[in-house]
Amino acid sequence: MNKSKFGALGVYTVLYLAFLYIPVLFIPLFSFNDSIYIAFPLKEFTLQHYVDMIERKPLINALYNSLQVGFSVSVISTIFGMLAAKTFTKYHIPGTKPLTAFISIPLVIPLIILGISLLTVLKYFDIKLSLFTVGAAHTVICIPFAMFVLISRLEGFDKSMEEAAQDLGETPWITFWRVTFPLAMPGIIASLLLCFTISFDEFILAFFLGSDQPTLPLYMWSQLRFPAKLPSVLALGSVIFLTSFAVVCFAEWVRRRGVQTQTGAAI
Amino acid sequence: MSDESFISIKNISKHFGNVRACDDVSFDIRRGEFFALLGPSGCGKTTLLRMLAGFEIPTMGEIFIDGQPMAAIPPYERPVNMVFQSYAIFPHLTVAQNIGFGLRKDKLPKAEMDKKVDEALEMIAMAGYGHRGADELSGGQRQRVALARALIKKPKVLLLDEPLGALDKKLREQMQLELRDLQREVGITFVFVTHDQEEALTMSDRIAVMAAGKALEIDSPVDLYEKPKTPFCADFLGTMNFFEGSVDSIGGGEAVIKTAEVGSLKSKGPNMDFSTNDRVMAAIRPENIEVAFEQPSSGSFITGKVRASAFLGDRAHVYINVEGRKDPVLTAMQNMDGAASQMSGQDHTVWLTWSDEAVILLPQDAS
Numbered sequence A: 001m002n003k004s005k006f007g008a009l010g011v012y013t014v015l016y017l018a019f020l021y022i023p024v025l026f027i028p029l030f031s032f033n034d035s036i037y038i039a040f041p042l043k044e045f046t047l048q049h050y051v052d053m054i055e056r057k058p059l060i061n062a063l064y065n066s067l068q069v070g071f072s073v074s075v076i077s078t079i080f081g082m083l084a085a086k087t088f089t090k091y092h093i094p095g096t097k098p099l100t101a102f103i104s105i106p107l108v109i110p111l112i113i114l115g116i117s118l119l120t121v122l123k124y125f126d127i128k129l130s131l132f133t134v135g136a137a138h139t140v141i142c143i144p145f146a147m148f149v150l151i152s153r154l155e156g157f158d159k160s161m162e163e164a165a166q167d168l169g170e171t172p173w174i175t176f177w178r179v180t181f182p183l184a185m186p187g188i189i190a191s192l193l194l195c196f197t198i199s200f201d202e203f204i205l206a207f208f209l210g211s212d213q214p215t216l217p218l219y220m221w222s223q224l225r226f227p228a229k230l231p232s233v234l235a236l237g238s239v240i241f242l243t244s245f246a247v248v249c250f251a252e253w254v255r256r257r258g259v260q261t262q263t264g265a266a267i
Numbered sequence B: 001m002s003d004e005s006f007i008s009i010k011n012i013s014k015h016f017g018n019v020r021a022c023d024d025v026s027f028d029i030r031r032g033e034f035f036a037l038l039g040p041s042g043c044g045k046t047t048l049l050r051m052l053a054g055f056e057i058p059t060m061g062e063i064f065i066d067g068q069p070m071a072a073i074p075p076y077e078r079p080v081n082m083v084f085q086s087y088a089i090f091p092h093l094t095v096a097q098n099i100g101f102g103l104r105k106d107k108l109p110k111a112e113m114d115k116k117v118d119e120a121l122e123m124i125a126m127a128g129y130g131h132r133g134a135d136e137l138s139g140g141q142r143q144r145v146a147l148a149r150a151l152i153k154k155p156k157v158l159l160l161d162e163p164l165g166a167l168d169k170k171l172r173e174q175m176q177l178e179l180r181d182l183q184r185e186v187g188i189t190f191v192f193v194t195h196d197q198e199e200a201l202t203m204s205d206r207i208a209v210m211a212a213g214k215a216l217e218i219d220s221p222v223d224l225y226e227k228p229k230t231p232f233c234a235d236f237l238g239t240m241n242f243f244e245g246s247v248d249s250i251g252g253g254e255a256v257i258k259t260a261e262v263g264s265l266k267s268k269g270p271n272m273d274f275s276t277n278d279r280v281m282a283a284i285r286p287e288n289i290e291v292a293f294e295q296p297s298s299g300s301f302i303t304g305k306v307r308a309s310a311f312l313g314d315r316a317h318v319y320i321n322v323e324g325r326k327d328p329v330l331t332a333m334q335n336m337d338g339a340a341s342q343m344s345g346q347d348h349t350v351w352l353t354w355s356d357e358a359v360i361l362l363p364q365d366a367s
C-alpha cells in the first residue's frame, strides 16, 4: 500500500520535473547545434550562434534596453516598496488592511487591461511612448511585490532594535541607515532581484507601451518569424538562463545568511 | 532639582483603546537609587518604563527627569538609556561596534573611542570579546553587552526591562549581585522592571508594587514585606495567611478583630488607622506562626491538623487544616535539626501561636 503510493508519487514527480525542465534544457542544447532548424537529430557542435548573437546589433540593443529598464524599475520599486513596508509595519495606522489591498490591486488586474488603460491615459496626456513609459508601467506592477517581500523581512526582526538605536541617541533617519537598512538587506536584495526579473521578461506592458526601442522579450518575439535568426536568440536565451540561475543561487545564499544572523540574534 | 524627586512621575495615564495600561500613576524616584517596578504580568510596568524612555506618549500626566519636563523630548534626546528585555543586540555588528554604537555623535577620535569601548568591555568582564559577532554570545554575555552599550552613554537614568528574565536561575542570581554592585559603582539611577518578587526584594532600594495599571505601594523592601498596606502587596511579596473579620475594638496601638474562622485575634501590627466595625483582613506571615505539638500554656492559639508539608531543603512549608476555615493555614519553619521531618506524617494535631505584633491589619476592599 505504502510502496505503491510512493511509486505513483514518484512517477508524478518525475513527469512533473521532466515537463518543467526538458523544454528549458532544449534551449542551450540547440544553441550549440550547427543548424538553423530546431529539430532532431542534432548536428555538429558549434559556437557560431553565440558569435552571431554578439555581432547582432539590434539584439544587443534590445538586451541593453531591457537591462536599463530592469535596473531602474527594480531600484525605484524597491524604494517605494520600502517606504510602504516601513509605514505598514511601524505605525499601526487605521486602515492598514484596505491600504495594502489597494496597493496590491495591480497584482490582480490582468496585464492586458492594465496595458490598455495605461496606454489610454498616456495617449490622453499626449505622452510619448518610450522606455520610460515601459519602466513606469513595470514599476506599477513591481511595487506590490517589493512591498510584500520587505514587509515580511521587516516583520521578521525585533522591533526593539530600532528603538535601541534611538535610545542610544540616533534620530529615526540615522536609525534607518544604521540599523533598519542593514537588517533589511536580505529583503532588499530579494526585492531588487524579484523586480528585475519581473521587468526583464515582461511582455504585454512592454508591447503596449513600448516604442521603437524594443525590450528583449519584444525583440525575441519579433525574431521568431525569421528562422535564420532563431539560433542566436537561443544562444542569448542560454546566457540569460545561466545568469538567472547564478543570480538565484546568489539570492538564496544571501537569504540564508540573513536567516542565520536572525536566528542567532533571537534568544 | 532635589535628589528626592530626581524622576518625578505625575498623574501618568496611558490608554491603549479601552485598555488602561497605566492609570493615574504618581511617584518620585530618588537620585542614585535602585528602584524596582514590580507587578504581575500585564500590570503596566513595561508601559511605564517605555514612557520614561520616550517610546510611548502618556495619555495624561507629566514626567520630569532631573527637573526637566520630558513631554517634548524625543527618545534620542532623553538623558536615559534602556536595556531591552530582548537585549536588542544589533546582529549585523560586532560586540565592540554594538557597545560603541551610541558614541557616534560624540565625534571622538578613533583611538579614544576604542579606549572607551575597551574600558566598557573590561567593566563587564568581556575584554577580548570585541571582535566577536553578536550571534556568537551566550545569554548572559548578551545581557552584559546590552548593559555596557547603555552605560557607555553615561545616562542619568538606566532603564531595565526584566533584564534577567531570559537567564537560567544560577546565572540570574549571579547577575543580580553583579548588577547591584555595578549600580553602586557607577552611581546611576536604575529603574528596574521585574515580575519576580524575590528579585525585587534582593536588589532594590525601593519598590513600587503595581497592579492593574496602578502603583499600589512604594516602599523599601523591608517595609513592604513587614508593613504592607494592601492585601495585594501582602500577598504578592511573599505569602500571607488572611483572616477576614471586623474591628471589635481599637486604640492605644492595639486592636481586636472578630473573625468568623478563628475567633478573636489581637493585633499590635503596623497599621492602626481603622475604627470599630471596619471590615479588615488580619494577615499573618507563615514564618511568624509557630507550630507546637503540645498545647501552649498561655497566650492565644488555634489548633489544627497537618494536611501536607512541602520540603524545601533549608526550610519546609506546612499546610495546616483549621476547623471552620476553607483554606489551610500555611506555616514556614526552618529545617533545623531535621525539624521538618517531624511534620512528614499527616493528621498530627498541632497548636499554632504567634505574637500580636505579627498580626497585620489591612483594609478589605482594596483587593
Ligand SMILES: Nc1ncnc2c1ncn2[C@@H]1O[C@H](COP(=O)(O)OP(=O)(O)OP(=O)(O)O)[C@@H](O)[C@H]1O
Residues within 6 Å of the ligand: B016, B019, B020, B021, B039, B040, B041, B042, B043, B044, B045, B046, B047, B048, B195
Ligand atoms: N502597544 C500596545 N497596544 C495595545 N495594548 C497594549 C500595548 N502595549 C501594552 N498594552 C497593554 O497594556 C497592558 C500593560 O502592558 P505592559 O506591557 O506594560 O505590561 P507588563 O506589566 O510589562 O507585563 P509583562 O510582565 O507581561 O511584561 C497590557 O494589558 C497590554 O496588553
Ligand SMILES: [Mg+2]
Residues within 6 Å of the ligand: B045, B046, B047
Ligand atoms: Mg513587560
